[in-house]
Amino acid sequence: MIKNQTTSKQVTHRTIRAFKKRSLSVAEFETIKEVARHTATSMFTQQCSIMHLTDEDKRKQVRQITGQDYVGTNGDLFIFVADLYRNQQIRKQLGKDDGRLHKADMFMQAVQDTVLSVQNVVNAVESLGLGAVILGSINNDPFRLLQTLELPKMTYPILGLQVGEPNQEPQLKPRLPSEFTFFENNYEREVDIEKLHDYDQIVQTYYDLRDTNRRIDSFTHQMSSEKLGLRKTKRDELLQAIQTQGLCLD
Amino acid sequence: MIKNQTTSKQVTHRTIRAFKKRSLSVAEFETIKEVARHTATSMFTQQCSIMHLTDEDKRKQVRQITGQDYVGTNGDLFIFVADLYRNQQIRKQLGKDDGRLHKADMFMQAVQDTVLSVQNVVNAVESLGLGAVILGSINNDPFRLLQTLELPKMTYPILGLQVGEPNQEPQLKPRLPSEFTFFENNYEREVDIEKLHDYDQIVQTYYDLRDTNRRIDSFTHQMSSEKLGLRKTKRDELLQAIQTQGLCLD
Numbered sequence: 012m013i014k015n016q017t018t019s020k021q022v023t024h025r026t027i028r029a030f031k032k033r034s035l036s037v038a039e040f041e042t043i044k045e046v047a048r049h050t051a052t053s054m055f056t057q058q059c060s061i062m063h064l065t066d067e068d069k070r071k072q073v074r075q076i077t078g079q080d081y082v083g084t085n086g087d088l089f090i091f092v093a094d095l096y097r098n099q100q101i102r103k104q105l106g107k108d109d110g111r112l113h114k115a116d117m118f119m120q121a122v123q124d125t126v127l128s129v130q131n132v133v134n135a136v137e138s139l140g141l142g143a144v145i146l147g148s149i150n151n152d153p154f155r156l157l158q159t160l161e162l163p164k165m166t167y168p169i170l171g172l173q174v175g176e177p178n179q180e181p182q183l184k185p186r187l188p189s190e191f192t193f194f195e196n197n198y199e200r201e202v203d204i205e206k207l208h209d210y211d212q213i214v215q216t217y218y219d220l221r222d223t224n225r226r227i228d229s230f231t232h233q234m235s236s237e238k239l240g241l242r243k244t245k246r247d248e249l250l251q252a253i254q255t256q257g258l259c260l261d
Numbered sequence: 262m263i264k265n266q267t268t269s270k271q272v273t274h275r276t277i278r279a280f281k282k283r284s285l286s287v288a289e290f291e292t293i294k295e296v297a298r299h300t301a302t303s304m305f306t307q308q309c310s311i312m313h314l315t316d317e318d319k320r321k322q323v324r325q326i327t328g329q330d331y332v333g334t335n336g337d338l339f340i341f342v343a344d345l346y347r348n349q350q351i352r353k354q355l356g357k358d359d360g361r362l363h364k365a366d367m368f369m370q371a372v373q374d375t376v377l378s379v380q381n382v383v384n385a386v387e388s389l390g391l392g393a394v395i396l397g398s399i400n401n402d403p404f405r406l407l408q409t410l411e412l413p414k415m416t417y418p419i420l421g422l423q424v425g426e427p428n429q430e431p432q433l434k435p436r437l438p439s440e441f442t443f444f445e446n447n448y449e450r451e452v453d454i455e456k457l458h459d460y461d462q463i464v465q466t467y468y469d470l471r472d473t474n475r476r477i478d479s480f481t482h483q484m485s486s487e488k489l490g491l492r493k494t495k496r497d498e499l500l501q502a503i504q505t506q507g508l509c510l511d
Binding site for chain 1: 262263265266267268270271272273274276288289291292294295296297298299300301302303304305306307309310311312313314315316319342344346347348350351352354355357358360361362364365366367369370372373376377378379380381383384385388389395397400410411412413416419420434436437439441442443444445446447448450452454457480481482483484485488489490491492496497499500503509511
Protein backbone atom coordinates (compact mmCIF):
# COMPACT_ATOMS: atom_id res chain seq x y z
CA MET A 12 0.00 0.00 0.00
CA ILE A 13 0.96 3.64 -0.43
CA LYS A 14 1.71 5.40 2.83
CA ASN A 15 1.37 9.13 3.22
CA GLN A 16 0.33 11.33 6.13
CA THR A 17 -3.36 10.53 5.57
CA THR A 18 -3.26 6.79 4.85
CA SER A 19 -0.69 6.09 7.60
CA LYS A 20 -3.11 7.49 10.15
CA GLN A 21 -6.01 5.59 8.61
CA VAL A 22 -4.45 2.14 8.86
CA THR A 23 -3.44 2.78 12.45
CA HIS A 24 -6.85 4.08 13.48
CA ARG A 25 -7.90 3.18 16.99
CA THR A 26 -10.74 4.37 19.12
CA ILE A 27 -9.73 6.69 21.96
CA ARG A 28 -11.94 6.62 25.05
CA ALA A 29 -9.75 8.53 27.54
CA PHE A 30 -8.95 12.17 26.90
CA LYS A 31 -6.85 14.78 28.67
CA LYS A 32 -8.63 17.48 30.61
CA ARG A 33 -8.67 20.21 27.99
CA SER A 34 -11.15 21.38 25.39
CA LEU A 35 -10.42 21.74 21.70
CA SER A 36 -8.54 24.89 20.76
CA VAL A 37 -10.32 27.42 18.58
CA ALA A 38 -8.21 26.35 15.60
CA GLU A 39 -8.98 22.65 16.15
CA PHE A 40 -12.66 23.42 16.53
CA GLU A 41 -12.73 25.50 13.34
CA THR A 42 -10.98 22.72 11.46
CA ILE A 43 -13.67 20.26 12.47
CA LYS A 44 -16.41 22.65 11.37
CA GLU A 45 -14.80 23.35 8.00
CA VAL A 46 -14.10 19.70 7.26
CA ALA A 47 -17.65 18.70 8.18
CA ARG A 48 -19.03 21.47 6.00
CA HIS A 49 -17.13 20.27 2.94
CA THR A 50 -18.22 16.65 3.18
CA ALA A 51 -19.96 15.15 0.14
CA THR A 52 -23.75 15.40 0.22
CA SER A 53 -26.39 13.41 -1.61
CA MET A 54 -28.12 15.39 -4.37
CA PHE A 55 -26.82 18.61 -2.77
CA THR A 56 -29.51 18.32 -0.08
CA GLN A 57 -27.00 19.03 2.77
CA GLN A 58 -29.04 17.04 5.24
CA CYS A 59 -26.64 16.87 8.16
CA SER A 60 -26.45 19.15 11.20
CA ILE A 61 -24.02 18.96 14.08
CA MET A 62 -24.66 19.79 17.72
CA HIS A 63 -21.82 20.64 20.05
CA LEU A 64 -22.76 19.87 23.62
CA THR A 65 -21.07 21.96 26.30
CA ASP A 66 -24.03 22.19 28.65
CA GLU A 67 -23.17 19.99 31.63
CA ASP A 68 -26.72 18.73 32.14
CA LYS A 69 -27.05 17.69 28.49
CA ARG A 70 -23.66 15.98 28.59
CA LYS A 71 -24.71 14.10 31.71
CA GLN A 72 -27.99 13.03 30.13
CA VAL A 73 -26.16 11.70 27.08
CA ARG A 74 -23.67 9.92 29.37
CA GLN A 75 -26.54 8.22 31.18
CA ILE A 76 -28.17 7.19 27.88
CA THR A 77 -24.94 5.65 26.59
CA GLY A 78 -24.15 3.98 29.91
CA GLN A 79 -20.47 4.79 29.29
CA ASP A 80 -18.76 6.81 32.01
CA TYR A 81 -16.27 8.51 29.68
CA VAL A 82 -19.03 10.11 27.57
CA GLY A 83 -19.39 13.83 28.20
CA THR A 84 -16.48 14.00 30.63
CA ASN A 85 -13.09 15.03 29.17
CA GLY A 86 -13.10 16.04 25.52
CA ASP A 87 -15.61 17.77 23.24
CA LEU A 88 -18.91 16.04 22.56
CA PHE A 89 -20.73 16.31 19.22
CA ILE A 90 -24.00 14.80 18.00
CA PHE A 91 -24.39 14.27 14.26
CA VAL A 92 -28.00 14.71 13.20
CA ALA A 93 -29.75 13.57 10.02
CA ASP A 94 -31.63 16.76 9.27
CA LEU A 95 -34.58 16.98 6.88
CA TYR A 96 -36.16 19.77 8.94
CA ARG A 97 -34.16 22.53 7.24
CA ASN A 98 -35.33 21.56 3.76
CA GLN A 99 -38.88 21.09 5.01
CA GLN A 100 -38.84 24.66 6.32
CA ILE A 101 -37.41 25.99 3.06
CA ARG A 102 -40.14 24.24 1.09
CA LYS A 103 -42.81 25.50 3.49
CA GLN A 104 -41.67 29.12 3.25
CA LEU A 105 -41.71 28.83 -0.53
CA GLY A 106 -45.26 27.50 -0.46
CA LYS A 107 -44.42 23.85 -1.22
CA ASP A 108 -45.62 20.64 0.47
CA ASP A 109 -43.18 18.22 2.15
CA GLY A 110 -42.69 16.31 -1.10
CA ARG A 111 -40.51 13.23 -0.69
CA LEU A 112 -39.11 14.23 2.72
CA HIS A 113 -40.95 11.51 4.64
CA LYS A 114 -39.73 8.72 2.34
CA ALA A 115 -37.21 6.07 3.45
CA ASP A 116 -35.17 7.03 0.40
CA MET A 117 -34.71 10.61 1.60
CA PHE A 118 -34.03 9.51 5.18
CA MET A 119 -31.29 7.16 3.98
CA GLN A 120 -29.72 10.00 2.00
CA ALA A 121 -29.67 12.12 5.15
CA VAL A 122 -28.17 9.25 7.15
CA GLN A 123 -25.47 8.90 4.51
CA ASP A 124 -24.66 12.63 4.56
CA THR A 125 -24.41 12.39 8.33
CA VAL A 126 -22.19 9.33 8.58
CA LEU A 127 -19.89 10.57 5.80
CA SER A 128 -19.47 13.71 7.88
CA VAL A 129 -18.62 11.72 11.01
CA GLN A 130 -15.81 9.82 9.27
CA ASN A 131 -14.50 12.95 7.58
CA VAL A 132 -14.21 14.61 10.98
CA VAL A 133 -12.56 11.50 12.47
CA ASN A 134 -9.90 11.63 9.77
CA ALA A 135 -9.33 15.35 10.36
CA VAL A 136 -9.12 14.88 14.11
CA GLU A 137 -6.59 12.06 13.83
CA SER A 138 -4.47 14.07 11.39
CA LEU A 139 -4.19 16.73 14.11
CA GLY A 140 -2.85 14.17 16.59
CA LEU A 141 -6.14 14.08 18.45
CA GLY A 142 -8.33 11.05 19.07
CA ALA A 143 -12.03 10.22 18.80
CA VAL A 144 -14.68 7.73 19.77
CA ILE A 145 -17.78 7.29 17.63
CA LEU A 146 -20.78 6.83 19.91
CA GLY A 147 -23.42 4.48 18.53
CA SER A 148 -24.49 4.06 22.13
CA ILE A 149 -26.48 7.32 21.98
CA ASN A 150 -29.14 5.01 20.49
CA ASN A 151 -29.44 3.02 23.71
CA ASP A 152 -32.58 5.00 24.56
CA PRO A 153 -33.92 6.70 21.41
CA PHE A 154 -36.87 8.59 22.90
CA ARG A 155 -34.89 9.90 25.86
CA LEU A 156 -32.19 11.09 23.46
CA LEU A 157 -34.71 13.01 21.35
CA GLN A 158 -36.07 14.62 24.49
CA THR A 159 -32.62 15.51 25.83
CA LEU A 160 -31.56 17.16 22.59
CA GLU A 161 -34.98 18.85 22.11
CA LEU A 162 -34.91 18.05 18.43
CA PRO A 163 -37.82 18.97 16.14
CA LYS A 164 -39.57 16.43 13.94
CA MET A 165 -37.79 15.68 10.64
CA THR A 166 -34.44 15.36 12.46
CA TYR A 167 -32.78 12.28 13.93
CA PRO A 168 -29.52 12.01 15.92
CA ILE A 169 -27.49 9.25 14.25
CA LEU A 170 -24.12 9.14 15.99
CA GLY A 171 -22.21 10.91 18.73
CA LEU A 172 -18.54 11.77 18.46
CA GLN A 173 -16.27 12.60 21.34
CA VAL A 174 -12.98 14.23 20.47
CA GLY A 175 -9.91 15.30 22.41
CA GLU A 176 -6.27 14.85 23.22
CA PRO A 177 -5.67 11.14 23.82
CA ASN A 178 -4.83 10.03 27.35
CA GLN A 179 -4.30 6.40 26.41
CA GLU A 180 -2.51 4.44 23.73
CA PRO A 181 -4.61 1.42 22.83
CA GLN A 182 -3.33 -1.38 20.65
CA LEU A 183 -4.48 -1.65 17.07
CA LYS A 184 -7.58 -3.86 17.04
CA PRO A 185 -7.25 -6.65 14.48
CA ARG A 186 -9.82 -6.65 11.67
CA LEU A 187 -11.15 -9.45 9.48
CA PRO A 188 -8.72 -10.34 6.68
CA SER A 189 -9.99 -8.75 3.48
CA GLU A 190 -10.65 -12.13 1.85
CA PHE A 191 -13.77 -12.21 4.06
CA THR A 192 -14.97 -8.70 3.25
CA PHE A 193 -13.71 -7.85 -0.24
CA PHE A 194 -15.12 -9.50 -3.35
CA GLU A 195 -14.36 -9.41 -7.09
CA ASN A 196 -17.68 -9.28 -8.98
CA ASN A 197 -19.32 -12.11 -7.05
CA TYR A 198 -20.37 -12.12 -3.43
CA GLU A 199 -19.03 -15.24 -1.72
CA ARG A 200 -21.89 -16.97 0.07
CA GLU A 201 -19.71 -19.67 1.58
CA VAL A 202 -18.65 -18.50 5.04
CA ASP A 203 -16.45 -21.21 6.55
CA ILE A 204 -15.86 -20.43 10.20
CA GLU A 205 -12.99 -22.92 10.22
CA LYS A 206 -11.17 -20.41 8.06
CA LEU A 207 -11.72 -17.78 10.75
CA HIS A 208 -9.71 -19.82 13.23
CA ASP A 209 -6.45 -17.89 12.79
CA TYR A 210 -8.24 -14.57 13.00
CA ASP A 211 -10.06 -15.70 16.13
CA GLN A 212 -6.71 -16.50 17.71
CA ILE A 213 -5.35 -13.05 16.86
CA VAL A 214 -8.40 -11.34 18.36
CA GLN A 215 -7.95 -13.25 21.59
CA THR A 216 -4.34 -12.14 21.83
CA TYR A 217 -5.35 -8.54 21.29
CA TYR A 218 -7.81 -8.46 24.13
CA ASP A 219 -5.33 -10.15 26.36
CA LEU A 220 -2.67 -7.50 25.81
CA ARG A 221 -4.97 -4.50 25.88
CA ASP A 222 -6.61 -5.00 29.19
CA THR A 223 -5.93 -7.98 31.36
CA ASN A 224 -9.16 -7.42 33.26
CA ARG A 225 -11.21 -7.93 30.17
CA ARG A 226 -12.60 -11.26 29.10
CA ILE A 227 -10.85 -12.80 26.13
CA ASP A 228 -13.32 -13.62 23.41
CA SER A 229 -12.76 -14.56 19.77
CA PHE A 230 -14.57 -12.83 16.93
CA THR A 231 -16.85 -15.76 16.13
CA HIS A 232 -17.70 -16.16 19.80
CA GLN A 233 -18.52 -12.48 20.13
CA MET A 234 -20.78 -12.61 17.08
CA SER A 235 -22.57 -15.70 18.37
CA SER A 236 -22.82 -14.37 21.91
CA GLU A 237 -25.71 -12.75 23.73
CA LYS A 238 -24.46 -9.38 22.46
CA LEU A 239 -26.36 -10.14 19.26
CA GLY A 240 -28.97 -12.31 20.98
CA LEU A 241 -32.67 -11.49 21.11
CA ARG A 242 -33.45 -9.62 24.29
CA LYS A 243 -35.66 -6.78 25.33
CA THR A 244 -33.80 -3.49 24.99
CA LYS A 245 -34.71 0.12 24.35
CA ARG A 246 -32.59 -0.09 21.20
CA ASP A 247 -35.60 -1.97 19.76
CA GLU A 248 -37.44 1.37 19.78
CA LEU A 249 -35.15 2.83 17.11
CA LEU A 250 -37.40 2.44 14.04
CA GLN A 251 -40.43 3.62 16.02
CA ALA A 252 -38.52 6.69 17.21
CA ILE A 253 -37.35 7.50 13.67
CA GLN A 254 -40.89 7.21 12.36
CA THR A 255 -42.30 9.26 15.23
CA GLN A 256 -40.00 12.00 13.94
CA GLY A 257 -41.86 11.79 10.62
CA LEU A 258 -38.98 10.05 8.88
CA CYS A 259 -38.62 6.83 6.89
CA LEU A 260 -42.40 6.34 6.80
CA ASP A 261 -42.51 4.30 3.58
CA MET B 262 -8.35 26.22 10.74
CA ILE B 263 -5.27 24.00 10.84
CA LYS B 264 -4.08 22.92 7.42
CA ASN B 265 -2.07 19.78 6.90
CA GLN B 266 -1.96 17.24 4.06
CA THR B 267 -5.19 15.61 5.21
CA THR B 268 -7.33 18.62 6.09
CA SER B 269 -6.21 20.63 3.04
CA LYS B 270 -7.59 17.89 0.81
CA GLN B 271 -10.77 17.65 2.86
CA VAL B 272 -11.74 21.30 2.57
CA THR B 273 -11.11 21.26 -1.17
CA HIS B 274 -13.09 18.06 -1.77
CA ARG B 275 -14.99 17.93 -5.02
CA THR B 276 -16.73 15.10 -6.76
CA ILE B 277 -14.93 13.77 -9.84
CA ARG B 278 -17.12 12.29 -12.55
CA ALA B 279 -14.62 12.03 -15.45
CA PHE B 280 -11.63 9.73 -15.14
CA LYS B 281 -8.67 8.90 -17.31
CA LYS B 282 -8.62 5.59 -19.10
CA ARG B 283 -6.55 3.56 -16.66
CA SER B 284 -7.34 1.25 -13.78
CA LEU B 285 -6.03 1.62 -10.26
CA SER B 286 -2.46 0.39 -9.78
CA VAL B 287 -1.92 -2.60 -7.49
CA ALA B 288 -0.54 -0.27 -4.81
CA GLU B 289 -3.51 2.11 -5.04
CA PHE B 290 -5.91 -0.82 -4.91
CA GLU B 291 -4.18 -2.32 -1.85
CA THR B 292 -4.29 1.06 -0.13
CA ILE B 293 -8.05 1.24 -0.58
CA LYS B 294 -8.49 -2.28 0.78
CA GLU B 295 -6.33 -1.64 3.83
CA VAL B 296 -7.96 1.68 4.65
CA ALA B 297 -11.44 0.20 4.33
CA ARG B 298 -10.44 -2.71 6.52
CA HIS B 299 -9.28 -0.43 9.34
CA THR B 300 -12.41 1.71 9.45
CA ALA B 301 -14.22 1.94 12.79
CA THR B 302 -16.99 -0.62 13.26
CA SER B 303 -20.01 -0.61 15.55
CA MET B 304 -19.70 -3.09 18.44
CA PHE B 305 -16.91 -4.86 16.51
CA THR B 306 -19.56 -6.47 14.26
CA GLN B 307 -17.61 -5.61 11.05
CA GLN B 308 -20.78 -5.47 9.00
CA CYS B 309 -19.47 -3.98 5.77
CA SER B 310 -18.36 -5.81 2.63
CA ILE B 311 -17.04 -4.29 -0.57
CA MET B 312 -17.56 -5.54 -4.10
CA HIS B 313 -15.19 -4.55 -6.88
CA LEU B 314 -16.94 -4.72 -10.24
CA THR B 315 -14.72 -5.45 -13.23
CA ASP B 316 -17.22 -7.59 -15.14
CA GLU B 317 -18.37 -5.50 -18.10
CA ASP B 318 -21.94 -6.75 -18.00
CA LYS B 319 -22.31 -5.95 -14.30
CA ARG B 320 -20.80 -2.50 -14.81
CA LYS B 321 -23.22 -1.86 -17.64
CA GLN B 322 -26.19 -3.00 -15.54
CA VAL B 323 -25.16 -0.65 -12.73
CA ARG B 324 -24.69 2.17 -15.26
CA GLN B 325 -28.23 1.62 -16.53
CA ILE B 326 -29.62 1.58 -12.98
CA THR B 327 -27.92 4.86 -12.09
CA GLY B 328 -28.85 6.47 -15.40
CA GLN B 329 -25.43 8.18 -15.39
CA ASP B 330 -23.27 7.53 -18.43
CA TYR B 331 -19.95 7.86 -16.59
CA VAL B 332 -20.77 5.02 -14.18
CA GLY B 333 -18.81 1.85 -14.94
CA THR B 334 -16.84 3.42 -17.79
CA ASN B 335 -13.38 4.81 -16.90
CA GLY B 336 -12.20 4.19 -13.34
CA ASP B 337 -12.70 1.40 -10.81
CA LEU B 338 -16.21 0.72 -9.56
CA PHE B 339 -16.94 -0.43 -6.00
CA ILE B 340 -20.20 -1.24 -4.24
CA PHE B 341 -20.28 -0.87 -0.44
CA VAL B 342 -22.61 -3.41 1.12
CA ALA B 343 -24.21 -3.45 4.57
CA ASP B 344 -23.54 -7.07 5.44
CA LEU B 345 -25.32 -8.95 8.21
CA TYR B 346 -25.09 -12.22 6.28
CA ARG B 347 -21.58 -13.03 7.51
CA ASN B 348 -22.58 -12.82 11.17
CA GLN B 349 -25.77 -14.73 10.47
CA GLN B 350 -23.70 -17.56 8.98
CA ILE B 351 -21.30 -17.52 11.93
CA ARG B 352 -24.21 -17.77 14.38
CA LYS B 353 -25.81 -20.54 12.33
CA GLN B 354 -22.65 -22.63 12.21
CA LEU B 355 -22.28 -22.24 15.97
CA GLY B 356 -25.87 -23.41 16.48
CA LYS B 357 -27.39 -20.02 17.30
CA ASP B 358 -30.55 -18.35 15.99
CA ASP B 359 -30.43 -15.03 14.10
CA GLY B 360 -30.77 -13.08 17.33
CA ARG B 361 -31.08 -9.34 16.76
CA LEU B 362 -29.89 -9.42 13.13
CA HIS B 363 -33.28 -8.55 11.65
CA LYS B 364 -33.75 -5.49 13.88
CA ALA B 365 -33.63 -1.91 12.55
CA ASP B 366 -31.02 -1.21 15.22
CA MET B 367 -28.61 -3.79 13.76
CA PHE B 368 -29.30 -2.69 10.19
CA MET B 369 -28.49 0.91 11.09
CA GLN B 370 -25.22 -0.23 12.67
CA ALA B 371 -24.33 -2.00 9.44
CA VAL B 372 -25.26 1.07 7.38
CA GLN B 373 -23.01 3.16 9.62
CA ASP B 374 -20.07 0.75 9.26
CA THR B 375 -20.59 0.89 5.50
CA VAL B 376 -20.83 4.65 5.09
CA LEU B 377 -17.88 5.27 7.43
CA SER B 378 -15.92 2.97 5.16
CA VAL B 379 -16.95 4.90 2.03
CA GLN B 380 -15.73 8.22 3.43
CA ASN B 381 -12.52 6.69 4.76
CA VAL B 382 -11.77 5.38 1.26
CA VAL B 383 -12.67 8.75 -0.32
CA ASN B 384 -10.14 10.47 1.94
CA ALA B 385 -7.47 7.88 1.10
CA VAL B 386 -8.16 8.18 -2.61
CA GLU B 387 -7.93 11.98 -2.57
CA SER B 388 -4.70 11.86 -0.57
CA LEU B 389 -3.23 9.81 -3.45
CA GLY B 390 -4.16 12.51 -5.96
CA LEU B 391 -7.02 10.43 -7.30
CA GLY B 392 -10.68 11.40 -7.43
CA ALA B 393 -14.00 9.75 -6.56
CA VAL B 394 -17.74 9.99 -6.99
CA ILE B 395 -20.07 8.52 -4.39
CA LEU B 396 -23.00 6.88 -6.16
CA GLY B 397 -26.28 7.15 -4.28
CA SER B 398 -27.90 6.61 -7.67
CA ILE B 399 -27.39 2.84 -7.40
CA ASN B 400 -30.64 3.05 -5.41
CA ASN B 401 -32.59 4.27 -8.44
CA ASP B 402 -33.88 0.70 -8.91
CA PRO B 403 -33.38 -1.29 -5.69
CA PHE B 404 -34.69 -4.68 -6.83
CA ARG B 405 -32.78 -4.62 -10.10
CA LEU B 406 -29.62 -3.74 -8.21
CA LEU B 407 -30.04 -6.70 -5.85
CA GLN B 408 -30.56 -8.98 -8.83
CA THR B 409 -27.55 -7.58 -10.71
CA LEU B 410 -25.23 -8.04 -7.76
CA GLU B 411 -26.71 -11.48 -6.87
CA LEU B 412 -26.61 -10.61 -3.20
CA PRO B 413 -27.93 -13.01 -0.56
CA LYS B 414 -30.53 -12.00 1.99
CA MET B 415 -29.15 -10.13 5.02
CA THR B 416 -27.05 -7.90 2.77
CA TYR B 417 -27.91 -4.54 1.22
CA PRO B 418 -25.87 -2.39 -1.21
CA ILE B 419 -25.79 1.11 0.29
CA LEU B 420 -23.52 3.21 -1.93
CA GLY B 421 -21.37 2.87 -5.01
CA LEU B 422 -17.98 4.50 -5.33
CA GLN B 423 -16.14 5.12 -8.56
CA VAL B 424 -12.47 5.94 -8.27
CA GLY B 425 -9.74 6.91 -10.71
CA GLU B 426 -7.36 9.50 -12.03
CA PRO B 427 -9.30 12.76 -12.53
CA ASN B 428 -9.88 13.94 -16.07
CA GLN B 429 -11.58 17.17 -15.04
CA GLU B 430 -11.06 19.94 -12.54
CA PRO B 431 -14.40 21.06 -11.19
CA GLN B 432 -14.86 24.14 -9.07
CA LEU B 433 -15.36 23.84 -5.36
CA LYS B 434 -19.11 23.63 -4.74
CA PRO B 435 -20.22 26.14 -2.10
CA ARG B 436 -21.77 24.67 1.04
CA LEU B 437 -24.20 26.15 3.55
CA PRO B 438 -22.47 28.50 6.00
CA SER B 439 -21.99 26.64 9.27
CA GLU B 440 -24.36 28.95 11.16
CA PHE B 441 -27.13 26.95 9.45
CA THR B 442 -25.73 23.51 10.24
CA PHE B 443 -23.73 23.81 13.44
CA PHE B 444 -25.38 24.38 16.82
CA GLU B 445 -24.17 24.98 20.40
CA ASN B 446 -26.36 22.92 22.76
CA ASN B 447 -29.67 23.99 21.23
CA TYR B 448 -31.01 23.15 17.80
CA GLU B 449 -32.18 26.34 16.07
CA ARG B 450 -35.74 25.82 14.83
CA GLU B 451 -35.97 29.18 13.16
CA VAL B 452 -34.95 28.77 9.52
CA ASP B 453 -35.18 32.15 7.86
CA ILE B 454 -34.80 31.75 4.12
CA GLU B 455 -34.16 35.47 3.80
CA LYS B 456 -30.86 34.76 5.54
CA LEU B 457 -30.04 32.24 2.83
CA HIS B 458 -30.16 34.95 0.19
CA ASP B 459 -26.37 35.50 0.03
CA TYR B 460 -25.70 31.78 -0.08
CA ASP B 461 -28.28 31.36 -2.85
CA GLN B 462 -26.43 34.00 -4.85
CA ILE B 463 -23.11 32.19 -4.41
CA VAL B 464 -24.62 28.88 -5.53
CA GLN B 465 -25.96 30.49 -8.69
CA THR B 466 -22.54 31.89 -9.52
CA TYR B 467 -20.98 28.48 -9.02
CA TYR B 468 -23.23 26.72 -11.47
CA ASP B 469 -22.73 29.49 -13.93
CA LEU B 470 -18.96 29.11 -13.89
CA ARG B 471 -18.87 25.32 -13.82
CA ASP B 472 -20.91 24.52 -16.83
CA THR B 473 -22.59 27.16 -18.90
CA ASN B 474 -24.98 24.59 -20.36
CA ARG B 475 -26.40 23.85 -16.98
CA ARG B 476 -29.40 25.64 -15.56
CA ILE B 477 -28.60 28.11 -12.78
CA ASP B 478 -30.58 27.34 -9.69
CA SER B 479 -30.19 28.60 -6.13
CA PHE B 480 -30.06 26.26 -3.12
CA THR B 481 -33.52 27.18 -1.83
CA HIS B 482 -34.97 26.76 -5.30
CA GLN B 483 -33.36 23.38 -5.72
CA MET B 484 -34.72 22.21 -2.37
CA SER B 485 -38.20 23.44 -3.21
CA SER B 486 -38.09 22.04 -6.74
CA GLU B 487 -39.57 18.88 -8.19
CA LYS B 488 -36.29 17.10 -7.31
CA LEU B 489 -37.77 16.68 -3.83
CA GLY B 490 -41.37 16.65 -5.04
CA LEU B 491 -43.74 13.70 -4.64
CA ARG B 492 -43.63 11.60 -7.77
CA LYS B 493 -43.71 7.95 -8.60
CA THR B 494 -40.17 6.55 -8.72
CA LYS B 495 -38.53 3.21 -8.14
CA ARG B 496 -36.57 4.86 -5.33
CA ASP B 497 -39.82 4.52 -3.36
CA GLU B 498 -39.16 0.77 -3.28
CA LEU B 499 -36.10 1.19 -1.06
CA LEU B 500 -37.60 0.25 2.31
CA GLN B 501 -39.50 -2.65 0.74
CA ALA B 502 -36.29 -3.93 -0.86
CA ILE B 503 -34.35 -3.65 2.40
CA GLN B 504 -37.07 -5.55 4.25
CA THR B 505 -37.30 -8.19 1.50
CA GLN B 506 -33.62 -8.81 2.30
CA GLY B 507 -34.69 -9.64 5.88
CA LEU B 508 -33.31 -6.41 7.26
CA CYS B 509 -34.75 -3.56 9.33
CA LEU B 510 -37.93 -5.53 10.02
CA ASP B 511 -38.81 -3.84 13.32
